[in-house]
Amino acid sequence: MRFLKVRTNMVEQQVRPWHVLNEAVLSVMSQIPRETFVPHDYLNLAYSDTDIPLGDHQTMLSPKMVGNALQALALQGDEKVLEVGTGTGYITACLSKLAATVISVEIQPALSAQAEKNLSSLQCRNITLEQGDGSQGWEIYAPYDAIVVTGSYPLGVPKKICEQLHPKGGRLFAICGLAPAMQAVRIERQSKSYTTHILFETVVPALSNVPLPPKFQF
Numbered sequence: 001m002r003f004l005k006v007r008t009n010m011v012e013q014q015v016r017p018w019h020v021l022n023e024a025v026l027s028v029m030s031q032i033p034r035e036t037f038v039p040h041d042y043l044n045l046a047y048s049d050t051d052i053p054l055g056d057h058q059t060m061l062s063p064k065m066v067g068n069a070l071q072a073l074a075l076q077g078d079e080k081v082l083e084v085g086t087g088t089g090y091i092t093a094c095l096s097k098l099a100a101t102v103i104s105v106e107i108q109p110a111l112s113a114q115a116e117k118n119l120s121s122l123q124c125r126n127i128t129l130e131q132g133d134g135s136q137g138w139e140i141y142a143p144y145d146a147i148v149v150t151g152s153y154p155l156g157v158p159k160k161i162c163e164q165l166h167p168k169g170g171r172l173f174a175i176c177g178l179a180p181a182m183q184a185v186r187i188e189r190q191s192k193s194y195t196t197h198i199l200f201e202t203v204v205p206a207l208s209n210v211p212l213p214p215k216f217q218f
Contacts (some may be wrong), residue, residue, distance in 0.1 A: 003035050007029075007030060007095060010034070010063050011029050018068060024075070025067055029094060032122075034090055036121060037060065038052055039052070039053075047063070057208055058085075058151075058205065060139065066090070068199065069132040069150075070098065071207050073146040074150060075095075078097065079101075080141070081145065081147070082164070084138075084161075085106060086104040086106035087106065087111055088111060088118055089115030089116075093122055096124040096126050099146070107135075116129055133208070136158055136161055143165060144166060144170060147173070147174075149172070151175070151204060151206055151208075153206070153207065153209075154212050156176045166189065172186070172188075172191070175202060178187050181203075182200040182202055183202075184198075184200050184201070184202055185197060
């Protein structure tokens with residue numbers, strides 16, 4: 001119970017003021033115990049307005065970033081969703097309450113194992129966890145009604161993962177570009193047409209194994 005008040009404060013003082021107004025998203029973030037997914041050494045930061053290190057250049061996104069990502073997917077409850085970058089499973093848990101089916105892919109075996117443990121403790125039953133490189137998507141379960149990518153693409157969102165969106169209104173949330181001005185985007189698919197909406201600027205670590213721009217040399 002000691003986290004209940006700070007969880008409410010997180011939603012009302014961090015997430016909602018950052019233009020997250022979807023009541024389903026706010027409700028889920030009010031219910032999911034974020035502290036369950038935070039490494040023990042950072043437990044005091046569970047509800048802080050900051051990214052949390054997970055090791056191996058991975059981070060747990062800040063609450064306001066999570067709220068905006070979930071809102072951008074516009075989930076109605078009957079969707080099949082792909083998450084690229086499970087981390088410790090916090091966004092996965094939120095997605096499990098907002099969608100019918102969640103497939104989540106994590107490249108780091110230790111993080112995938114930790115996520116499985118965390119999610120089992122909350123009895124999230126509509127989740128399939130996969131271990132591997134999901135930066136280009138996860139074709140075995142495609143098409144997806146929605147895709148959320150928790151790391152960034154320095155050279156832009158790959159065409160291959162966009163092609164795994166459902167042709168009738170599939171949508172994707174991702175972050176692309178280079179620091180200090182990366183852009184969070186929502187990509188929508190209708191048949192063979194893709195529309196990109198720029199949402200806001202931010203900075204998050206790149207996904208593992210994605211192409212990087214060449215380093216400048218004198």
